[in-house]
Amino acid sequence: MKIAVVGTGYVGLVAGACFAEIGNTVWCVDKDEAKITNLEAGLLPIYEPGLPEMVAKNVANGRLHFSAALQPALAQAELCFITVGTPPRADGAADLSQVYTVAQEIGQLLDHHLIVVNKSTVPVGTAEIVRSIIAQELKRRGQENVTFAVVSNPEFLREGRAINDFMRPDRVVIGTDSNEAAKIMKELYQPIVRDQHPLLIMDIKSAELTKYAANAMLATRISFMNEIARLCDKVGADVNRVRQGMGADGRIGLQFLDAGAGYGGSCFPKDVKELIHTGRKYGLEMAIIQAVDQVNERQKHYLAEMIGRYFGDNLAQKKFALWGLAFKPETDDIREAPALAIIRSLVHRGATITAYDPQAIPQAKVALTGCGGRLFYAENKMAALDDADALILVTEWQEFTQPDFAEMKRRLRQPLIFDGRNQYDPVGMAALGFEYYCIGRGYCV
Missing domain, CATH: 3.40.50.720 (NAD(P)-binding Rossmann-like Domain)
Incomplete structure (x- = not known):
C-alpha cells in the first residue's frame, strides 16, 4: 500500500519505518525542514534501538521517503496516518492543535478517496472533529464529492522496545464505522497479526x-x-x-x-x-x-x-x-x-x-x-x-x-x-x- 505518515516524532518514525519494513511504500512528512534534512542524511531525532538500521535499510530499498510538504505524499496515498504530538495543556487536556492543522491541510489538498487514521493519542470525540474539519475544507473547495473515512488506530509502543511492540503487538485496535476502511486496515496489518495477535475492530x-x-x-x-x-x-x-x-x-x-x-x-x-x-x-x-x-x-x-x-x-x-x-x-x-x-x-x-x-x-x-x-x-x-x-x-x-x-x-x-x-x-x-x-x-x- 501507499501510505503517508504525518509527523516524524516517536510514533510517526517508528510506524513509518515498520510499515515500510513489511513492504509498503511510505512517505514520512514533517513541516520541520531541518528534521527532514537530517532524516535524509540518516540522522534520527530520537534514540530507539534498531530504528536507525531499519530506516537506513528501507530508504536504501526505496520504500521509505521523507518530505517537508504533505502534497506530494498525499497525492499518492491510500492511507494517511496522523502521528503529530498531543502535549498536555495547563489544565491537563490534550493540545490537539497539531492534529487539527493536519486535518485542515488534508481537506485543502485531497482529491481522491483516502482513509485518514488518527494514530496520535487523542481523546474521545477527536475523530468526529477531524472528519468535520476535512469535510468543511472540501465543501469550501467545492469538492464535496471526494470521499474519505476517519479511523482510530491508537499506538501501544513502549520506548526502548518500540519496533518489537509494533511488529509483534499484543493487539491492534481499529476504531471505524466503515466496513471498507475496516477491510483495508485488516489487510495493512495482516503481516503483523498473522501469528495470532488479535486485531480488534470496534x-x-x-x-x-x-x-x-x-x-x-x-x-x-x-x-x-x-x-x-x-x-x-x-x-x-x-x-x-x-x-x-x-x-x-x-x-x-x-x-x-x-x-x-x-x-x-x-x-x-x-x-x-x-x-x-x-x-x-x-x-x-x-x-x-x-x-x-x-x-x-x-x-x-x-x-x-x-x-x-x-x-x-x-x-x-x-x-x-x-x-x-x-x-x-x-x-x-x-x-x-x-x-x-x-x-x-x-x-x-x-x-x-x-x-x-x-x-x-x-x-x-x-x-x-x-x-x-x-x-x-x-x-x-x-x-x-x-x-x-x-x-x-x-x-x-x-x-x-x-x-x-x-x-x-x-x-x-x-x-x-x-x-x-x-x-x-x-x-x-x-x-x-x-x-x-x-x-x-x-x-x-
Whole structure:
C-alpha cells in the first residue's frame, strides 16, 4: 500500500519505518525542514534501538521517503496516518492543535478517496472533529464529492522496545464505522497479526478511549506499588517480597508492580491527566485516576526527601552523583522524568550534582538550564562519582546493574547509595561496606 505518515516524532518514525519494513511504500512528512534534512542524511531525532538500521535499510530499498510538504505524499496515498504530538495543556487536556492543522491541510489538498487514521493519542470525540474539519475544507473547495473515512488506530509502543511492540503487538485496535476502511486496515496489518495477535475492530469512541484506559491501568499499578512501598518502609517489610507474593496470583501477575521513583515519559503522565480532564468534561470525577496522578507526583520527590532526612535540609556543602536522567532505560526521553524533579529539589536546597546518562544528557542540558552552576555532566558513570557524598541511582540502565563496587568506594567520599530503582540487594550491599537506602525495602532513612 501507499501510505503517508504525518509527523516524524516517536510514533510517526517508528510506524513509518515498520510499515515500510513489511513492504509498503511510505512517505514520512514533517513541516520541520531541518528534521527532514537530517532524516535524509540518516540522522534520527530520537534514540530507539534498531530504528536507525531499519530506516537506513528501507530508504536504501526505496520504500521509505521523507518530505517537508504533505502534497506530494498525499497525492499518492491510500492511507494517511496522523502521528503529530498531543502535549498536555495547563489544565491537563490534550493540545490537539497539531492534529487539527493536519486535518485542515488534508481537506485543502485531497482529491481522491483516502482513509485518514488518527494514530496520535487523542481523546474521545477527536475523530468526529477531524472528519468535520476535512469535510468543511472540501465543501469550501467545492469538492464535496471526494470521499474519505476517519479511523482510530491508537499506538501501544513502549520506548526502548518500540519496533518489537509494533511488529509483534499484543493487539491492534481499529476504531471505524466503515466496513471498507475496516477491510483495508485488516489487510495493512495482516503481516503483523498473522501469528495470532488479535486485531480488534470496534467503534471509534471505544478505540479512542482504549488507549487512555490501558495507560491509566498501568500507571495505577505503578502508583499502587509505590504507595505500598512507602508503607513497607514504615513497617519494615520488603516490597520486593510483597511483589512476588502478589504477582504469583494469576489474576495479578508481576508486570508494572516494581516500586521506584515514579513514572514519567511522554505517555503515562499526560494520558492520566487527559483522562481526568475528559471525566470532568462529562461531569465525572475520576477519583482513582486522580489519586494515581497525585501519588506519582509525590513519589518523584521521595528520594530527595530521603536524602534531606539523612543530610539535613541545607545541602550547600554536599555533592551528589546521579546515574540516569531518562525516564526509563533504552530511551533518551526525559519528559516528566523523575530525575528532573530530584535534581531540581536538591539544587534548590544548595546541592551540587554531577549526572550521567548513556543517552539523555543533551536533552537534560536543555531541560535543566535553570540549575545554574550546580549541575554538571560526566562522560561516564564512574567519573560522576568523584568526590561525591553519595550516589543517587534514578534510571535502571543495564550498565548500572553490575558496576565495579570497589572502584565506586574509592571514588565516593563515603560509600553511600540512594537507589530509586531497587537495583541492588541490601544485604549484599551491606556486606560490601555500603550504606544503602532504596524504595520500600525497610531501609528508609
